[in-house]
Amino acid sequence: MNQAATRAFLKLLPSPLPPSLRTTPASLCQVLSRYPNDGVGQKVHQIRWTGKGIENCYWQVTKTRLKHEGTHGKAWGKLVWRGKFVSKQEERIPGPLKYKWTTGTS
Numbered sequence: 001m002n003q004a005a006t007r008a009f010l011k012l013l014p015s016p017l018p019p020s021l022r023t024t025p026a027s028l029c030q031v032l033s034r035y036p037n038d039g040v041g042q043k044v045h046q047i048r049w050t051g052k053g054i055e056n057c058y059w060q061v062t063k064t065r066l067k068h069e070g071t072h073g074k075a076w077g078k079l080v081w082r083g084k085f086v087s088k089q090e091e092r093i094p095g096p097l098k099y100k101w102t103t104g105t106s
Contacts, residue, residue, distance in 0.1 A: 025101060026100060026101065027097045027100070027101065028096035028099075029071060029075070029097065031103065032044070032064055032073075032075060034070075037064075039061050041060075041061060043058040043059070043061075043080075043103060043105055044077075044101050044104075045059065045101065045102065045104065045105060046095070046100065046101055047100045047102055048100070049106040054082075054106055056080075057079075057080060057081050057082060057105065058079075060077050060080060061093070062076050062077045063075070063076040063077075064076070074092060074093075074096065075096055077090060078090055078091075079091070080105075
């Protein structure tokens with residue numbers, strides 16, 4: 001897509017963008033609301049883990065309960081820490097609103 005078309009398209013979008021259309025790190029609920037099934041099946045991690053040099057760590061999301069267009073809610077999953085599953089069964093993911101999250105592994 002050329003620049004003129006991109007600018008024209010961006011003018012059609014509301015400002016500010018709703019949480020479901022943003023691509024920046026955000027609360028866990030906002031990040032998960034961007035995906036089908038409210039993010040079930042996604043790998044997510046706190047961006048502060050990367051800053052601390054913690055690698056190959058993430059939560060595999062197994063269940064979500066999002067409210068208010070993804071601004072609040074709860075999520076459950078299994079923790080993978082340094083490449084190994086720590087969680088034997090799904091558990092509630094802590095800090096969904098407290099920290100910034102993004103998809104993928106740290």
